[in-house]
Structure formats: structure tokens, C-alpha cells
Amino acid sequence: MEAAVFILSLVDCCALIFLAVYFIITLSDLECDYINARACCSKLNRWVVPELVGQALSTVLMLVSLHWFVFLLNLPVAAWNMYRVWKVPMGNMGVFDPTEIHNRGQLKSHMKESMIKLGFHLLCFFIYLYSMILALIND
Numbered sequence: 418m419e420a421a422v423f424i425l426s427l428v429d430c431c432a433l434i435f436l437a438v439y440f441i442i443t444l445s446d447l448e449c450d451y452i453n454a455r456a457c458c459s460k461l462n463r464w465v466v467p468e469l470v471g472q473a474l475s476t477v478l479m480l481v482s483l484h485w486f487v488f489l490l491n492l493p494v495a496a497w498n499m500y501r502v503w504k505v506p507m508g509n510m511g512v513f514d515p516t517e518i519h520n521r522g523q524l525k526s527h528m529k530e531s532m533i534k535l536g537f538h539l540l541c542f543f544i545y546l547y548s549m550i551l552a553l554i555n556d
Contacts, residue, residue: 422479423552430541437534441528445528447524458510465512466502468498476488484548
């Protein structure tokens with residue numbers, strides 16, 4: 418059972434790593450003017466809710482399986498993702514809004530947030546991998 422939890426978390430983490438890299442590449446394309454702001458924001462907003470669901474899934478899996486350290490490690494990121502979605506002002510296209518992405522350094526902050534999430538998910542990937550191997554050895 419414990420190995421199955423970590424295998425599922427590992428697959429989920431791989432998907433979140435892919436999304437973080439996708440966000441970084443898309444934001445870099447916007448920064449270099451390879452795509453316009455509207456196309457970039459519509460591409461990124463399509464993946465905000467799946468990212469939220471994926472992070473919440475990892476967090477809930479760790480809570481249910483009573484892995485407290487990993488649960489507490491995932492909780493702030495899941496809470497941040499929920500906060501980002503809930504704080505979107507009325508009238509905006511989503512978390513990424515084309516009219517505001519170039520204002521007030523939002524592009525740089527979105528890029529920095531994506532880099533931090535990529536580092537976090539890579540750390541979690543190795544924690545899940547180690548825990549999965551340990552669980553498979555103990556079984």
C-alpha cells in the first residue's frame with residue numbers, strides 16, 4: 418500500500434514537473450516576443466486548475482497515508498496554488514491576464530514562481546523516489 422502511494426505521487430510529480438517546465442518555456446517565449454500576451458495567457462490559464470488538482474492530490478495522498486513530513490512539505494504549495502486561483506480579480510482572464518502581465522513586473526514574478534515550483538517538484542520527485550524504493554525493499 419505504501420509503495421502504491423509513492424508510485425502514484427511519483428507519477429503526479431512528473432506531471433507537475435512537466436507543467437512547471439511548460440510554464441517556464443511559455444513565459445520565456447512571451448519575454449522574447451515569440452508569442453503575444455493573449456496567446457501566452459490563454460495557454461497558461463488552461464493548465465492552472467490541473468496544476469492545482471495535481472498538487473492537491475499529492476498533498477491529500479500524503480495526509481491519508483500519514484506521511485506527515487511530506488504532507489507538511491506539500492501543504493504550503495497547495496495552499497499557495499489555491500490562493501492564486503481565488504485571488505483573481507473580477508474581469509481578468511485568469512491567473513495570467515494579458516492586460517496585466519507586462520505591468521508591475523508580473524512576468525518576472527510569474528517566471529520566478531515557476532522556477533521555484535520546478536525546484537520544489539524536483540526535490541519532491543527525489544523524496545518520492547527514495548521513499549518508493551524504501552517501501553518496495555521493506556515489502
